[in-house]
Amino acid sequence: MNGRHRAIAAAFKLMAATGADRWSRGFAQGRGVILTLHHVRPATAPRGFAPNALLDVTPAFLDRALGLIRAEGHDLVSLDEAIVRLQRPRRGRFFVALTFDDGYRDNLEHAWPVLAKHGAPWTLFVTPGFADRTARLWWLELEEAIRVLPRLDLTLPDGRFTADAGTDAEKSRAFAKLYWRLRKGPEAILLSAISDLARQAGIDPVALVERECLPWETLRALSGAPGVAIGAHSLTHPMLAKHDAETARREIAESKVRLEAELERPVEHFAYPVGDPASAGPREFVAAREAGFLSAVTTRPGHLFPEHAGHLHALPRVSLNGLHQNEAALRALLSGLPFWLRNRGRRVDAT
Structure with missing residues (x-):
């Protein structure tokens, strides 16, 4: 909290x-x-x-x-x-x-x-x-990707985003910073960036939806x-x-x-x-x-x-x-x- x-x-x-x-x-x-x-x-x-x-x-x-x-x-x-x-x-x-x-x-x-x-x-x-x-449950994709990755490194239109994600505290800070940065911009950029992270982490977006949704x-x-x-x-x-x-x-x-x-x-x-x-x-x-x-x-x-x-x-x-x-x-x-x-x-x- x-x-x-x-x-x-x-x-x-x-x-x-x-x-x-x-x-x-x-x-x-x-x-x-x-x-x-x-x-x-x-x-x-x-x-x-x-x-x-x-x-x-x-x-x-x-x-x-x-x-x-x-x-x-x-x-x-x-x-x-x-x-x-x-x-x-x-x-x-x-x-x-x-x-x-x-x-x-x-x-x-x-x-x-x-x-x-x-x-x-x-x-x-x-x-x-x-x-x-x-x-896509993109907010869940983002969580699952950061859970797996020890470090984030993304190239975004407004500049590079990097963050350590080795500990739970680092992961929480990285999620909050990236989430709100992406929320402020176009949704296409948000979806593309999270797709990139999901690929890096080996996350299957379709499997997440199948697991969670009726x-x-x-x-x-x-x-x-x-x-x-x-x-x-x-x-x-x-x-x-x-x-x-x-x-x-x-x-x-x-x-x-x-x-x-x-x-x-x-x-x-x-x-x-x-x-x-x-x-x-x-x-x-x-x-x-x-x-x-x-x-x-x-x-x-x-x-x-x-x-x-x-x-x-x-x-x-x-x-x-x-x-x-x-x-x-x-x-x-x-x-x-x-x-x-x-x-x-x-x-x-x-x-």
């Missing part, structure tokens, strides 16, 4: 100790919240180098989280129901909708039994390219299960705002068409890949609406307020972060206070 996450953890503990996560609800808590998850799987032995650990929560934590949500008197609802409640003029009970991005195998194996235990509906956002084994036959069976909805997560998981308008439009609209053809049922909701302001903005919000989606979700953090009824294709979500798997963190997130502070009281961020 880096300094930023240690500060976040301290803030969560302070909110719990002072009761701020309770007394702030009157002004900070919205009508509901959409939670974002990625991997749900049992904890492994402690690893010094785990740069994507924030994407992992354990089944035990998910179980505790859903139990706490129920104990607090909140409703666990589908994304369809969340939209209906958001559009109602009268406030009802606080609601929580659960969403899972990318279509990982562990969502079926480890998350679904917990969700079924609590009677919690959920939406799985699927990228057809992952089901086809043609898209195949079409399982998705077809899952799509008809009670309480399960399949949403679209673009065709190939690009950072849409980094591409031209036609590419972004095609990635959004054709993901709906492809999923509906494969699953033989309507696909009503969309999740923007990565989902931050640098990956999805007003252009993408319009494209999602024009593609016929009922709603589209970002990763911009925040609760749902009545004003979001006019911005259904720019909805915020709150991540259940694998680095903060505790009751204090969950209570703080459900209170809305961290986002009220972060957003300085602003309820809607759709720019």
Whole structure:
């Protein structure tokens, strides 16, 4: 855990100790919240180098989280129901909708039994390219390559990148520096650079996707299960705002068409890949609406307020972060206070 996450953890503990996560609800808590998850799987032995650990929560934590949500008197609802409640003029009970991005195998194996235990509906956002084994989990490729390589040496358009990667600490620093340097530039450069590292490390990108992501036959069976909805997560998981308008439009609209053809049922909701302001903005919000989606979700953090009824294709979500798997963190997130502070009281961020 880096300094930023240690500060976040301290803030969560302070909110719990002072009761701020309770007394702030009157002004900070919205009508509901959409939670974002990625991997749900049992904890492994402690690893010094785990740069994507924030994407992992354990089944035990998910179980505790859903139990706490129920104990607090909140409703666990589908994304369809969340939209209906958001559009109602009268406030009802606080609601929580659960969403899972990318279509990982562990969502079926480890998350679904917990969700079924609590009677919690959920939406799985699927990228057809992952089901086809043609898209890339590039953030995982980068982690696996750095895990293998003792030193990084890359020629990039903006200059050479070198870093020692012999120890876990060196690997963690190298990952962070290279990841954010690549994220700032064009996605083609990011993919090319990570391909280079994967080749050096002997990493097979297709094998990684096969290992991690659900195949079409399982998705077809899952799509008809009670309480399960399949949403679209673009065709190939690009950072849409980094591409031209036609590419972004095609990635959004054709993901709906492809999923509906494969699953033989309507696909009503969309999740923007990565989902931050640098990956999805007003252009993408319009494209999602024009593609016929009922709603589209970002990763911009925040609760749902009545004003979001006019911005259904720019909805915020709150991540259940694998680095903060505790009751204090969950209570703080459900209170809305961290986002009220972060957003300085602003309820809607759709720019």
